[in-house]
Amino acid sequence: MSRHLIARARNSFGTVLLSAVAWVVLLYLVLPLAVVIAISFTTTEYLAFPPVGFTLRWYQRFLADPSYVDSILLSARLAFGATLIGFLLGVPAALVLKRSTLRGATFIANLFLSPLILPAIIIGVGVLQISDALGFARSFEAMLVGHVVIILPYIVRTTLASLEGFDNSLEEAAQDLGASGFATFFYVTLPMIKPGIIAGCLFGLIMSWIDVEVSIFNTVIAQSPIPVKVFNYVQYSVDPMIAAVSAGTIYIAFILVFLLDRLVGLDKVAGQQK
Amino acid sequence: MRINRFWAAILLGIPLIYLIVFFVTPLGMVFVDSFSNKAGELTLENYAIVLGDPYYWRVLGYTLWIALITCIATLIFGYPLAYYMSLIERRRAVRRLCFILILMPLFTSNIVRSFGWIVLLGREGLINETLMLLGLVDRPLRLLSTETAIIIGMIYVMLPFMVLAIASVLQNMNPSLREASRDLGAGAFTTFLKVTLPLSVPGIVAGTLIVFTLSISSYVTPRIMSGGRSVVSSMLIYDQFMLVFNPFLGSAIAVVLLVTCFLLIVAYTLLLERRQPAR
Numbered sequence: 431m432s433r434h435l436i437a438r439a440r441n442s443f444g445t446v447l448l449s450a451v452a453w454v455v456l457l458y459l460v461l462p463l464a465v466v467i468a469i470s471f472t473t474t475e476y477l478a479f480p481p482v483g484f485t486l487r488w489y490q491r492f493l494a495d496p497s498y499v500d501s502i503l504l505s506a507r508l509a510f511g512a513t514l515i516g517f518l519l520g521v522p523a524a525l526v527l528k529r530s531t532l533r534g535a536t537f538i539a540n541l542f543l544s545p546l547i548l549p550a551i552i553i554g555v556g557v558l559q560i561s562d563a564l565g566f567a568r569s570f571e572a573m574l575v576g577h578v579v580i581i582l583p584y585i586v587r588t589t590l591a592s593l594e595g596f597d598n599s600l601e602e603a604a605q606d607l608g609a610s611g612f613a614t615f616f617y618v619t620l621p622m623i624k625p626g627i628i629a630g631c632l633f634g635l636i637m638s639w640i641d642v643e644v645s646i647f648n649t650v651i652a653q654s655p656i657p658v659k660v661f662n663y664v665q666y667s668v669d670p671m672i673a674a675v676s677a678g679t680i681y682i683a684f685i686l687v688f689l690l691d692r693l694v695g696l697d698k699v700a701g702q703q704k
Numbered sequence: 705m706r707i708n709r710f711w712a713a714i715l716l717g718i719p720l721i722y723l724i725v726f727f728v729t730p731l732g733m734v735f736v737d738s739f740s741n742k743a744g745e746l747t748l749e750n751y752a753i754v755l756g757d758p759y760y761w762r763v764l765g766y767t768l769w770i771a772l773i774t775c776i777a778t779l780i781f782g783y784p785l786a787y788y789m790s791l792i793e794r795r796r797a798v799r800r801l802c803f804i805l806i807l808m809p810l811f812t813s814n815i816v817r818s819f820g821w822i823v824l825l826g827r828e829g830l831i832n833e834t835l836m837l838l839g840l841v842d843r844p845l846r847l848l849s850t851e852t853a854i855i856i857g858m859i860y861v862m863l864p865f866m867v868l869a870i871a872s873v874l875q876n877m878n879p880s881l882r883e884a885s886r887d888l889g890a891g892a893f894t895t896f897l898k899v900t901l902p903l904s905v906p907g908i909v910a911g912t913l914i915v916f917t918l919s920i921s922s923y924v925t926p927r928i929m930s931g932g933r934s935v936v937s938s939m940l941i942y943d944q945f946m947l948v949f950n951p952f953l954g955s956a957i958a959v960v961l962l963v964t965c966f967l968l969i970v971a972y973t974l975l976l977e978r979r980q981p982a983r
Binding site: 448452523552553575578680 | 712715716718719720722723725726727728729730731733734737781782784785787788789791799800802803804805806807808809810811812813814815816817818819820821822823824826829830860863864867875892893913917920921923924927928932938941942945946951954955958961962965
């Protein structure tokens, strides 16, 4: 009896210690983001933490600067464009890889996933080389094809994963009831694998949106995606205006996390990241 | 539902062609470039430079060193968090909060995250102010543009990957295994050591592999945190391509980095396989 009590006391002490460590780590994860958001509201001309006063001046200044707004729009076009192409290429590829009795299907699946483990900087360099050879170096299109390469693995993998535990009898039932192949796909298969596809596409969207390594080698000279623009700026100086731009990207991250939670559930996302 | 051959060829063929044109071919071009010179001749001179100059070895060694430290540190900090999340399975709201706090940095660009650290580590940043307030130092420490800054930034950027890799394994672990261990009289700590930890090895392997490969090729964080000095291989690659305009030497550095990374991963997996006979 007493031994049991001691074990329980030790257990709860261990649990408390574990929780404490976990929350310190979580704090460490949000602190820099919270700091960036906080200083974007400072009334001082320099970076002040804790911020002095409260102003939206820096946000106004950044939104009034067309070069920043253009960068954000460029990033958005890039991210949505790459995700759309990634979706059109990745989902059918995953479907065929899972359904066909093709020899070498595992090898091809691994080929589709391999950009994940390859250093992004080498993909960036490679895209520069091929786009140069094909005559569209340093353009929106060059960044676009590069981004498709880096986000394709996310879409292929989540689609493959959602087909993993698929119950074929449902499709058979639909076909027995007279549904055509297309009808079966759109009314039965697609709705069932939709969460996986959405998760993959959202992850792809984010990876394109925050990418620097691929973009930096293929940037349009006049205009660059927002992470590259901030990167070039931060290397030489940091000020409250750039904090406001950075804070803006954090708000967007929050919206994406919220969407992911709503559409797929954050628990499910855990196993599907890089 | 089976897909007929014609459609299968089209649906898989187009993506495959895309991947060959924009992924496989470019890698081949980088490889060929690393054996070329400006005159377009095949040569080994790029490798003679990269492998013959101690400077390049030093940078490569430093790149691996940073990646190794990042790996170990993210494992030490990330494991307790992942484990905690597996224990609060039934507290949905807390779990969701944990996921939000982990995904937020992951969904924010490395630049913005490193920018936060610039503010925290600055002369009058939060860290220095706190240290001064506590009386631990009497004048601000120089924290930015140091190795400490690079490592802090790298750990920060990589931590979410490690936590999620381990959490996904712990989450799928059968809880009855832990209960069985408890019922057989093992304490919480013993259960963790003998049951949970060994079963989470795949998560640790996945996490360390992801963090290591990402760290080795990381460009943004080391550049910002080091104050711009070229200290890791990815910076040398960038400089050769974009500043010095010598893509041939840049390609050779990239190939050396890639091969080193590949060999280390193979060695690591072989070592693990020998340690852990097939289950």
